[in-house]
Amino acid sequence: MLSYNLTEEERILIELIKRIGEEYIRDKALYWDEREIYDPLPIRALADADLFGLIVPKEYEGLGMGVRAMCLAVEWLSYFCAGISTTYAASFLGAYPIILFGNEEQKRKYLPEVAKGKKLCAFALTEPQAGSDAFAIKTTAKKEGDFYVLNGVKQWITNGGIADIYIVIALTDPSKGARGASAFIVEKGDPGFAVGKKEKKLGLRASVTTDLIFNDCRIPRERLISKEGMGFMVALRTLDYARCGAGAQALGIAQAAMEVSLSHAKKRVQFGQPVYNFQAVSHTFAEMAMRLEAGRALVYQVASYIDSGAKDFSGASAMAKCFATDQAMWICERAIQMMGGYGYMRDYPVQKYFRDAKCLQIYEGTNEIQRNVIARELVKHYK
Amino acid sequence: MEKIVVCIKGVPRPGTVKVDPVTHTLRREGAELMLNPHDRPALEMAMRLKNRYGVPVVVLSMGPPNVVPLLKEAYALGADEMILLSDRAFAGADTLATSRVLAKALERLSPFSLVLMGLKSIDGETAQVPPETAALLGIPSVINVREIAFEEDKVLLIRGTDYGEEELEVSPPLIVSVTTKMDYLRPPSFKRILESRELSPKVFTASDLGLSEEHLGLKGSPTQVAGLFERVREAKGEIWEGDPEELAGRLIELLKERGFIKS
Numbered sequence: 001m002l003s004y005n006l007t008e009e010e011r012i013l014i015e016l017i018k019r020i021g022e023e024y025i026r027d028k029a030l031y032w033d034e035r036e037i038y039d040p041l042p043i044r045a046l047a048d049a050d051l052f053g054l055i056v057p058k059e060y061e062g063l064g065m066g067v068r069a070m071c072l073a074v075e076w077l078s079y080f081c082a083g084i085s086t087t088y089a090a091s092f093l094g095a096y097p098i099i100l101f102g103n104e105e106q107k108r109k110y111l112p113e114v115a116k117g118k119k120l121c122a123f124a125l126t127e128p129q130a131g132s133d134a135f136a137i138k139t140t141a142k143k144e145g146d147f148y149v150l151n152g153v154k155q156w157i158t159n160g161g162i163a164d165i166y167i168v169i170a171l172t173d174p175s176k177g178a179r180g181a182s183a184f185i186v187e188k189g190d191p192g193f194a195v196g197k198k199e200k201k202l203g204l205r206a207s208v209t210t211d212l213i214f215n216d217c218r219i220p221r222e223r224l225i226s227k228e229g230m231g232f233m234v235a236l237r238t239l240d241y242a243r244c245g246a247g248a249q250a251l252g253i254a255q256a257a258m259e260v261s262l263s264h265a266k267k268r269v270q271f272g273q274p275v276y277n278f279q280a281v282s283h284t285f286a287e288m289a290m291r292l293e294a295g296r297a298l299v300y301q302v303a304s305y306i307d308s309g310a311k312d313f314s315g316a317s318a319m320a321k322c323f324a325t326d327q328a329m330w331i332c333e334r335a336i337q338m339m340g341g342y343g344y345m346r347d348y349p350v351q352k353y354f355r356d357a358k359c360l361q362i363y364e365g366t367n368e369i370q371r372n373v374i375a376r377e378l379v380k381h382y383k
Numbered sequence: 384m385e386k387i388v389v390c391i392k393g394v395p396r397p398g399t400v401k402v403d404p405v406t407h408t409l410r411r412e413g414a415e416l417m418l419n420p421h422d423r424p425a426l427e428m429a430m431r432l433k434n435r436y437g438v439p440v441v442v443l444s445m446g447p448p449n450v451v452p453l454l455k456e457a458y459a460l461g462a463d464e465m466i467l468l469s470d471r472a473f474a475g476a477d478t479l480a481t482s483r484v485l486a487k488a489l490e491r492l493s494p495f496s497l498v499l500m501g502l503k504s505i506d507g508e509t510a511q512v513p514p515e516t517a518a519l520l521g522i523p524s525v526i527n528v529r530e531i532a533f534e535e536d537k538v539l540l541i542r543g544t545d546y547g548e549e550e551l552e553v554s555p556p557l558i559v560s561v562t563t564k565m566d567y568l569r570p571p572s573f574k575r576i577l578e579s580r581e582l583s584p585k586v587f588t589a590s591d592l593g594l595s596e597e598h599l600g601l602k603g604s605p606t607q608v609a610g611l612f613e614r615v616r617e618a619k620g621e622i623w624e625g626d627p628e629e630l631a632g633r634l635i636e637l638l639k640e641r642g643f644i645k646s
Contacts, residue, residue, distance in 0.1 A: 012576055020570050041567065048569040063574060 002293055004300055009065075010072055017073050020045050021080030029081035032206040033352050038162065038198075039206065042084050046077075047117020055092060056099065060111035066307035067241060071248035071299060078252025082356040083206025085252065087120070089245045090158035090207070093364075094121025096238040097167045097183055101226040106185065110165060122163035124154040124186075124212050125235050132369050134169075134235070135178050139214060141170035146221050148172075148184065150192070150214040158363075160210030161195040164188045168212070169235050172228045181231030185223040192217035203355030236314075239365060241306065243317040246364045247299040250328035250357065251292065257328075257353040258288045261335035264342060275338075284338055288331045295324035315377030322370035325360040332357045384533050384555065385496040386439045389429045390485055390516075391422040391457055393450035394506045406601060407608035408475045409506060416446075418453045421501035425561040427568045428531060429499050430461040436533050439463045441492060445473055445484050455579040459571030465584035466492070472589045475601030478507070482515035484599065487592040489520060496555040497538060502527060502563050513560040524558040525551060531559065 006014070024042040032039055046052060055070050056062020063069075070092060077085035095114050098106055113119040130136035139152025150170055157166075166186040173180035186193055196211030225234055262285055265276040275281050302320040306313050332354040336343030343350045361367045395414035403410050429440045442462035444450050447469060454465040468488050476484070489498060498517075503510035510526075517524030529548075530541040540551045543562060589599060597603055623630050638644045 009577060013573060016571065016573055016576065023568075023570065044567070045570050048572065050572045050574045053574075 001289070002297065004296075006072075010069060013069060014072055014076055016049060017051075017076040020049060020051075021077065025077075025080040025084055029083070029206070030346075030349055030352060032081070032083060033203075034346065036200065036205040038087075038208045040162075042081075043087060043120070044117075046088060050115070050117075051088075052091060052117040052120075053115030056095065056111050056115040057107075060107055060115060062111065062115040066303070067244050068300060068303040068307050071244050071303045074245050075248040075252040075255075075299075078249040079256045080252075081206055082249055082253050082353075082360075083204045085249050086158060086204050086207040086359075087162075089242070089249065090123065091121045091163070092245065093123040093238065093242045094159070094163065094165055094167050096241050097123070097225055097234050098165075098185070100237060100241070101183070101230070101234050103226075105222065106225065110185070114165065119164035120159055120162055121165045121167070122157055122159040123238065124157045124166055124168045126155050126157070127153060128155050132366055135232070137169060137171065137181065139168070139170040140174065141172050141182060141184060143172065143221070144218075147218050148221060148224065150184070150186070150217040150219065152214050154212040154214075156199065156209055157212050158207055158209055160208060160212055161198070162208050166193075166212065167225070167234075167238075168214070169231045170214075172231075176229065178232050179229045181235075182228045183225040183231045183234040184219060185225060186214075186217065186219060190217055190219055202358060203352070204359050240314050240317055243321040243364060244299055244303045244306065246360055247295065247302075247317075247320040247324035250324040250360050251296050251299060253353050253357050253360075254288075254292050254295070254324075254328040254331040257332045257335035257350055257357075258285070258292060260348070260350055260353075261285075261338040261343070264339050268340075281338060284334050288334060291327040292331060295320075295327045299324050315374050315381075318365070318370040318373040318377070321364065322367045322374070325357070326367060328357040329354075329361055384436060384438050385494045386441055386492075387429050387432060387497045387499060388441045388443060388489060388492055388495050389422075389425050389457065389462065390498060390500045390512075391426070391442060391444045391453060392419045392501070392504050393417070393444065393446045393453050394419045394504050397505075400506075402611055406475060407611050408601065416449055416453065418456055419501055419504045419506075421503055421505065421561075421563050423501075423568050424563060424565045425499040425501045426457055426460050426462070427565055428528075428559075428561050430569065432497075432531060432533070433461060438496070438533075441466060441495075443468065443485075443488060443492075445469070445476075445481060445488075447474075451584060454584045455576075455582070456571060458579045458582065459575040460569065461572065461575070465582070467584040467586045468592070469586055470589040470599075472594075472596050472599045475604065476599065477604035477606045478509050478511040478515055479605060480599055480601075480603040482512050482519055483603070484589075484592065484594065485512065485516045486519035487594055488587060489516070491587070491592065494556070496533075497531070498556070498558040500558065500560050502560045510560065513558050517558040520558075522556050522558060523553055524560070525553065526560045527562050528559045529562040529564075 024045045053062035054065050058064035074085050074089050098110055125134055127137050141148045141150045168184045168186050169181050171180050172182040192215045194213045199209040265281055266274050268275045299320045302316045335350050336354055339350055342348050393416040396417045400414035401410045433440050440462045441464040442457035443466040445468040458465055468484055500513045514524040525540050528540050528542045532539040538553050538555050
C-alpha cells in the first residue's frame with residue numbers, strides 16, 4: 001500500500017527476479033521442500049542473469065549496487081522460495097569479507113568468478129560450542145612457513161559442499177581471545193578440508209546446510225584476509241551488512257503468506273459468507289498488513305541508510321533484522337490460522353512459509369542477540 | 384567459424400489480437416507482442432555456441448517497430464547486435480514473402496556460419512520459413528535440431544526425426560531450426576537489460592535490401608488467407624442404460640461395426 005520510490009533499475013531488477021521466480025521456482029518450491037532437494041537449476045538461472053554480481057564492485061565485473069538492491073532481490077526471491085533465497089543471500093555473506101577487507105590480489109582472483117555466478121560462497125563462524133557466543137570458537141589456524149594449517153569443526157554452514165569459496169574464522173592466537181581470530185579463504189578441494197552430512201531441517205529445505213571439518217587443512221598464507229587478529233572485525237562487519245538481507249527474506253515470506261491466506265479468506269464461505277467478512281478474520285489481515293509494511297519500511301530505510309555511506313549502523317540493521325523476522329513468524333502463524341485446516345496441510349504452501357520463517361529468527365544472529373546489540377547501541381545514543 | 388544469426392519473430396500474445404475481417408490477416412500493430420516462445424530455444428542454442436566457441440551472435444527480426452523490445456530481449460539474452468527489418472511493404476507477408484526478405488537480409492549480413500530459427504511460430508505454425516529461406520539462398524537447412532557442435536570447418540548436428548534421431552555433418556553456411564524442447568533456457572542478464580536501454584537496432588527497409596514491392600507483403604504472397612474460423616466440436620454422445628452384460632455385448636457389436644475391432 002506504500003510506494004518506496006524505486007529507481008528504474010530497481011524496478012527492472014524486481015521484474016527480472018519475479019520472472020525467474022515464475023519460470024524456475026514457483027512450480028517446484030513445494031516439491032523441493034517436501035523431498036528436501038537442492039536443485040542447482042534456479043541457482044544457475046540467477047547466475048546467468050548476473051544476479052550474483054549485484055553487490056560486487058564494477059571493477060570486478062559486478063553491478064556495484066548496494067544493500068537496497070540486494071534486499072529487493074532477496075525479498076522477491078523469498079516470495080517464491082526462501083530456501084533458494086537463502087542459498088543466494090548466504091553467498092553474499094561469503095563474498096562481503098572479500099569485498100570489504102580483501103586485498104587487490106584476492107579481489108581480482110575471486111570476485112569476478114563470484115559475480116559471474118561461477119563460484120558460490122559460504123561463511124563459516126559457528127561451531128558446536130560457539131553459536132551466539134561466537135567468541136567461544138576453537139578452530140585454530142597455525143602458521144607454518146608459507147602456509148596456515150586449520151584444525152577444527154564449523155557447524156550448520158549454509159551452502160556447505162556446494163560452495164567453492166568458504167570464509168572461515170579461526171584462531172591464529174588462542175591466547176588473545178577475541179583479538180586472536182583471523183579470517184581465511186578456504187577453497188573446495190583444499191587438502192584436509194571436508195564437508196559433513198547434509199542436515200535435515202524444519203524449513204529452508206531447498207538450501208544445503210552442513211558441517212565443515214578441518215583436519216590439518218593446509219592453505220597458502222595469501223588466503224589470510226586483512227591481518228591476523230582481524231577475524232572478528234571481518235565477521236561482525238560482514239554480518240552488519242548482510243543483516244538487512246535476512247530482514248528482506250522475512251518480508252518476502254510474509255508477503256507470500258499473507259497473499260495466499262487472504263485469497264483463501266475471500267473465497268472460503270462459512271455461515272453463508274466469505275470468512276473475510278468476519279472481523280476476527282479481516283482484522284487479523286489488517287494487523288498482518290500493518291506489521292509487514294512496518295517491517296518493510298524499516299528494512300529499506302536501514303538499507304538506504306547503509307548505502308548513503310553510514311559507518312555506524314549495527315543497531316539499525318539489528319532492528320531491521322529482528323523486527324522483520326519476528327513479524328514474519330507472527331504473520332505466518334496467523335496465516336495458517338486464517339486458512340484453518342487448509343493451512344495445516346502440506347499440499348498448501350502456508351505451512352512451508354511458517355517453517356521457513358522460523359529459521360530467520362535464529363540465524364545471522366538470534367533475535368535475542370539482536371536485542372543485545374540494540375541495547376548496547378541504545379546507551380551510546382542516549383547518555 | 385563465422386558469426387551466427389538468429390531470426391526471431393514477434394507474435395501476438397494469445398488473447399490480445401484481432402483479425403482483419405477483409406484480409407483475414409492479423410492486425411499486429413494493436414496487439415501485445417511477445418517473443419515467439421519457440422525462438423527462445425534458438426537463442427539459447429546460439430548463446431551456448433557463443434560461450435563455447437566465442438562466435439558473435441546477431442539477432443534479426445522482420446516486423447513493425449514494436450518488435451524492438453523483443454530485439455532488446457534477445458540482446459539481454461546475449462546477442463551482440465540487433466537488426467530490424469521494417470517496412471510498410473512487408474506487412475501481410477506469407478511465408479514466401481517473409482523468406483524473401485530474410486534471405487536478402489542474410490545475404491547482406493554474409494558471411495555467416497549458421498542461421499538459427501525457432502521450429503515454428505505460434506501464430507502461423509507453418510514451420511516453412513527456415514527451409515524456404517535456405518532454398519532461396521541455395522544453402523542447406525536442417526530441421527528440429529537439438530544439439531550443435533563445431534568441429535574444424537564442419538557443423539555437427541543431432542536432430543529429432545519422426546522415428547528417433549539422426550546425426551549429421553554439414554559444411555557451413557546453413558540454416559537450422561531448433562527443437563522446441565530444451566533442458567534449460569537461460570533468463571536475460573540484468574547487466575545487459577540495463578545496457579539495452581541505450582541501444583537501438585540497425586534498421587533495413589525494402590529499398591535497403593533492394594527488394595521491389597511485387598515480391599513483398601500481402602501483394603507478394605502467393606498464398607492468401609481465405610478465412611479464419613474456430614473449430615467447433617460438437618460432441619454427439621449417446622447414453623445407453625440397461626444390464627451391464629447386455630450393454631457390453633452391444634458395445635462390442637458397435638466397435639466391430641465401426642471397424643475398431645476385427646471380428
